[in-house]
Amino acid sequence: MNKSKTFFTYIFLSIAAFISIFPFFWMLVSATNLSVDVTQGRLLPGSHLIENFQKLTSSVDIIGALGNSAKISISTTILALLIASLAGYGFEVYRSKAKDIVFNILLLSMMIPFAAMMVPLYRMFGKISNVVPVIGIDTLASVVIPTVTTAFLIFFFRQSTKMFPKDLLEAGRMDGLTELGLFFRVYMPTMKTSYAAAAIITFMSSWNNYLWPLVVLQSPENQTIPLLISNMGSSYAPDFGMIMIAIVFSTLPTAIVFFVMQKHFVAGMVGSVK
Amino acid sequence: MKKMMFLLLATVFMLSACSGNAGSGASSDPAKKEITVWAWDAKFNIAALNLAKERYMAKHPDVTINIIENAQADIVQKLNTGLNSGTTKGLPNIVLIEDYRSQNFLQAYPDSFRDMSDSIKSADFADYKAGPTNYNGKQYGVPFDSGVTGMYVRTDYLKEAGYTPEDMQDIDWDKFIEIGKAVKAKTGKDMLTQDPNDLGLIRAMIQSAGTWYLKEDGKTPNIAGNAALKEAMEDYKAMFDANIVKTNSDWSQFLAAFNSGAVASVPTGNWITPSVKAEASQSGKWAVVPFPTLKNTPNSVHASNIGGSSWYVMNVDGQDTAADFMKETFGSDKELYQDMLNKIGIIGTFKAASTGSAYDKADDFFGGQKIYADFAKWTTEVPNVNYGLHTYAIEDIMAVEVQNYLAGKDIDSVLNDVQAQAEAQLK
Numbered sequence: 141m142n143k144s145k146t147f148f149t150y151i152f153l154s155i156a157a158f159i160s161i162f163p164f165f166w167m168l169v170s171a172t173n174l175s176v177d178v179t180q181g182r183l184l185p186g187s188h189l190i191e192n193f194q195k196l197t198s199s200v201d202i203i204g205a206l207g208n209s210a211k212i213s214i215s216t217t218i219l220a221l222l223i224a225s226l227a228g229y230g231f232e233v234y235r236s237k238a239k240d241i242v243f244n245i246l247l248l249s250m251m252i253p254f255a256a257m258m259v260p261l262y263r264m265f266g267k268i269s270n271v272v273p274v275i276g277i278d279t280l281a282s283v284v285i286p287t288v289t290t291a292f293l294i295f296f297f298r299q300s301t302k303m304f305p306k307d308l309l310e311a312g313r314m315d316g317l318t319e320l321g322l323f324f325r326v327y328m329p330t331m332k333t334s335y336a337a338a339a340i341i342t343f344m345s346s347w348n349n350y351l352w353p354l355v356v357l358q359s360p361e362n363q364t365i366p367l368l369i370s371n372m373g374s375s376y377a378p379d380f381g382m383i384m385i386a387i388v389f390s391t392l393p394t395a396i397v398f399f400v401m402q403k404h405f406v407a408g409m410v411g412s413v414k
Numbered sequence: 415m416k417k418m419m420f421l422l423l424a425t426v427f428m429l430s431a432c433s434g435n436a437g438s439g440a441s442s443d444p445a446k447k448e449i450t451v452w453a454w455d456a457k458f459n460i461a462a463l464n465l466a467k468e469r470y471m472a473k474h475p476d477v478t479i480n481i482i483e484n485a486q487a488d489i490v491q492k493l494n495t496g497l498n499s500g501t502t503k504g505l506p507n508i509v510l511i512e513d514y515r516s517q518n519f520l521q522a523y524p525d526s527f528r529d530m531s532d533s534i535k536s537a538d539f540a541d542y543k544a545g546p547t548n549y550n551g552k553q554y555g556v557p558f559d560s561g562v563t564g565m566y567v568r569t570d571y572l573k574e575a576g577y578t579p580e581d582m583q584d585i586d587w588d589k590f591i592e593i594g595k596a597v598k599a600k601t602g603k604d605m606l607t608q609d610p611n612d613l614g615l616i617r618a619m620i621q622s623a624g625t626w627y628l629k630e631d632g633k634t635p636n637i638a639g640n641a642a643l644k645e646a647m648e649d650y651k652a653m654f655d656a657n658i659v660k661t662n663s664d665w666s667q668f669l670a671a672f673n674s675g676a677v678a679s680v681p682t683g684n685w686i687t688p689s690v691k692a693e694a695s696q697s698g699k700w701a702v703v704p705f706p707t708l709k710n711t712p713n714s715v716h717a718s719n720i721g722g723s724s725w726y727v728m729n730v731d732g733q734d735t736a737a738d739f740m741k742e743t744f745g746s747d748k749e750l751y752q753d754m755l756n757k758i759g760i761i762g763t764f765k766a767a768s769t770g771s772a773y774d775k776a777d778d779f780f781g782g783q784k785i786y787a788d789f790a791k792w793t794t795e796v797p798n799v800n801y802g803l804h805t806y807a808i809e810d811i812m813a814v815e816v817q818n819y820l821a822g823k824d825i826d827s828v829l830n831d832v833q834a835q836a837e838a839q840l841k
Contacts, residue, residue: 176692179670199456259499266501277504354488355495358450358504359480367488374485375455377689380666 167391170384178380192381199382202389204361205368210393212283212353212364213346219288220342221335227289228297229323233309243298250291254351261286262355278358287346293338300334301327336401343397347390365390446732448478449507449739454486458685459510459559459723461758466743469750473742477735486512497523505728507736510558512723513546514805517632519726520549521803527554528727533741540763542621542796547724554726556740560761561683561722562793563618564702565590566690568603569781571678575600579701584716586709587619587649594658597678605658606679607671610820611813614720615681617805619646622718623711624797627809627836632802635836638829642711647816647825649708654820681705683720684789688759690779697779702788717795722763761789768793804840811835 170178173186196202231243262277269276276282304327312326328335350366357363369390372383453459460483467479484492489509496505497519505526511519520527529552536544539557547555569579575596582593594605608615620626623642628635637643653659660677662668671677673693680686690700704716725744727736743750744764751767754760756775762768768790776782811832819828 176673179666180674181670259495262495263499263501266499266503269503351491355492356504358482358506360482367484370485370488371454371456371483374487376458376685377669377692378665 164391167384167387170380171388173381175378175380175382178384188381189385192379192385195379195382196385200368200372200386201360201363202365202368202386205363205365206389206393208280208362209347209365209390212280212349213343213393216284216287216346217339217342219284220290220293221338223289224293224338225297225328225331225335226323227294228299229301229327231294231298232301232304233306243294246291246294250295258351258355261352265356277356278362280357280362282356283349283353283364286352287349293342296338296341297334300331304330340398340401344394347394443731444734447476447735448480449732449736450480450482451508451510451736452482452484452489452492452506453510454484454489456483457688458758458760462558462754462760465753465757466739466747466750469747469753470739470743474738477739479739482506490515493519497526502728502730505730507728507730507732508740509726509728510723511555511726512721513543513561514721514801516546516555516724516726517549517801518803520554521632524549526729528729528733528737530554530556530727530737530740533737534745538745538765540765540793540796542719542798543722543724543763545798545800555724556726556744557724557763558744559685559722560763560789560793561685561719562761562789562796563681563683563705563718563720564785564789564792565705566672566680566682566686566700566702568675568678568696568699569701570699571597571601571603579703582703582706584704586707586714588652588709590706591649591652591656591658594653594678595656598656598658601678603675604660604677606653606681607660607662607668607677608653609662609664609668610817611663613809613812613816614683616643616646616650616812616816617809618681618705618718618720619649619708619714621797621799622705622716623708623714624799626799626801627805627812628800628802630800632800633804633840635804635808635833635840637808637836638826638833640829642708642714644825644829645708645710647819647828650816651820651825683722684761684785685721687785698781700780701783702780702785704788704792713797715795715797717792717797719796755786761786761793763793765794804836807840808832808836811839 166183169183169185171192172189173182174188174191177186231239265277265282268282273279274281275285308326308330309322312322317325348366349364350370353364354367354370357367365386369383369386372378372386451463453463460481463481467481471477471479489511493505493509493511496503531553534553534556536548536553539547540560543555543557547553547557565582567579567582572578572582572593575593577593577596582590585593590605597603597605617627620640620642625640625642626636627643660671662671669689669692672680672690673696675693675696680690690696705718707716708714725740727733727740744762746764748764748767748770751762751764752770752772754762755772769787773786773790774784775786776784777786815823815828815832815835819825
């Protein structure tokens with residue numbers, strides 16, 4: 141009875157694992173095949189990896205695009221974590237009726253889809269371009285600024301702060317820390333777990349962000365990875381082998397961030413229990 | 415406190431790393447010597463632009479031309495956002511727009527595009543390009559590539575079934591289906607491959623009869639009572655009923671169907687030539703025959719179109735330079751068109767350039783057939799229709815109803831339903 145239960149569990153898990161792993165397998169295999177083989181569904185690794193790679197590097201600036209994506213994602217993540225955690229901390233620790241109202245308004249703003257804000261936002265940045273061109277349209281900063289903080293992240297940090305032992309703050313005050321000092325030296329180290337989770341979410345959504353960078357970035361030297369890949373697919377005769385290599389490159393950083401953060405995730409958990 | 419200082423420093427550093435070179439302010443300078451062009455497809459449109467740029471720069475070394483590659487859907491999104499927001503910031507000087515979509519932009523934002531009537535003549539280009547590139551009697555677009563259709567056929571499969579390409583020079587779709595059945599019976603291969611969500615074949619069939627999803631005003635749906643469309647749909651269903659269609663669900667499966675040798679013919683635009691030739695082992699086994707006609711629609715001809723696009727100059731700084739660039743290259747340069755065909759395989763729609771050595775070349779992949787000369791000839795025969803404002807919107811409705819039709823729904827009620835839905839949606 142128990143044995144057959146385990147057996148079916150394994151069958152089910154194997155199918156689930158296959159479904160989630162197969163696309164990655166397909167991506168890696170296709171990166172080594174010619175476009176014609178990819179369209180015909182070849183499942184065996186081919187010998188055209190280097191050829192595909194050379195075609196990719198000679199036809200598009202993949203390093204530049206990776207660099208742009210990295211600059212945008214890293215600065216967005218750092219700024220968003222700092223700002224949203226300060227806000228979430230503030231809302232929860234210095235509570236008042238008025239602040240709760242502001243917080244509720246903030247929550248409502250989560251319901252506005254980005255597509256609805258895009259045109260006004262673009263108009264705004266068009267105006268900003270005339271005054272402060274360094275953060276106007278077609279700069280990497282213009283991609284970072286609208287996403288440096290989101291209602292969701294503030295909400296996330298406020299919820300996490302509810303778990304934060306407030307006695308620690310009292311202890312800190314006794315030891316003569318300023319309010320900001322409390323935040324940076326008591327709150328931040330204790331909340332590593334939440335920061336790790338928030339960093340993963342923010343980095344991934346920033347790395348894969350498509351719509352806003354698409355409309356606001358114009359010159360090829362500012363292109364991010366999702367835009368680059370989108371361009372390669374829009375063709376009467378797309379080169380799938382080359383596209384797959386580019387996708388491998390775009391997937392690696394998110395995978396790395398995830399695995400690195402996962403480790404901290406666990407460390408943070410242990411730290412907060414101590 | 416150290417940590418905080420570090421974070422602040424990191425923030426400042428990151429922000430400064432992100433602020434790059436930005437465009438200049440909004441001054442009006444129509445003769446500005448630096449222009450920007452948006453297009454898609456590195457191996458096709460961008461490659462053509464680079465040829466044009468090279469030739470133009472040789473005569474005008476003081477001009478800077480920035481060519482920017484974006485996916486087609488992305489260009490549509492960017493243009494819509496930019497035009498909608500009312501700021502000319504970030505808009506290009508020249509943009510490539512697919513012919514099916516051009517009227518949307520021209521009618522919604524006529525002031526944002528430059529009237530090119532002074533720079534080029536509509537009559538210099540294939541007649542059917544006038545529909546999409548004209549608006550209100552003004553010539554806005556510079557017609558670019560020909561999406562003229564042909565019927566790519568596998569001569570070896572046809573031979574097994576007892577046919578030759580000569581038998582297919584003047585056929586209608588009924589005859590095509592008959593040949594398809596013979597091919598299937600003898601070789602086991604399907605005659606063609608279709609994606610039920612992409613009705614390019616039906617579009618091409620009705621354009622061959624000079625009609626479209628929309629009436630000539632480009633706004634009123636022309637579905638119910640459209641005899642050519644009804645016949646095209648009946649032929650389309652007959653193909654499925656005869657079991658000679660291999661269905662595909664996306665572009666890569668479409669390419670795979672003929673690259674792998676699973677189908678005996680590909681009725682589509684000439685831009686598929688490089689993809690057909692990608693499978694070098696099939697060299698000598700292909701030929702291109704004229705597009706079949708609709709049997710019961712008298713004005714249906716052996717020429718039609720799928721896709722194709724044109725250049726549009728925008729009303730922003732540098733527009734004089736942009737217009738001059740277009741005029742001297744795509745608007746008049748015969749040599750450029752020869753180069754485009756030789757080096758890229760693009761068939762243009764500029765009439766004066768549709769002959770010459772590049773077009774007269776025999777292609778061994780197609781058994782020595784002069785396919786480019788054939789395509790150039792057919793380009794001149796494509797009927798002109800107004801693609802209007804809603805081609806893709808109607809196609810979305812059609813795609814659903816075509817499924818119902820294939821499942822057995824009556825043709826007249828299918829057309830009436832599409833008409834009703836289109837009228838309700840596109841008010």
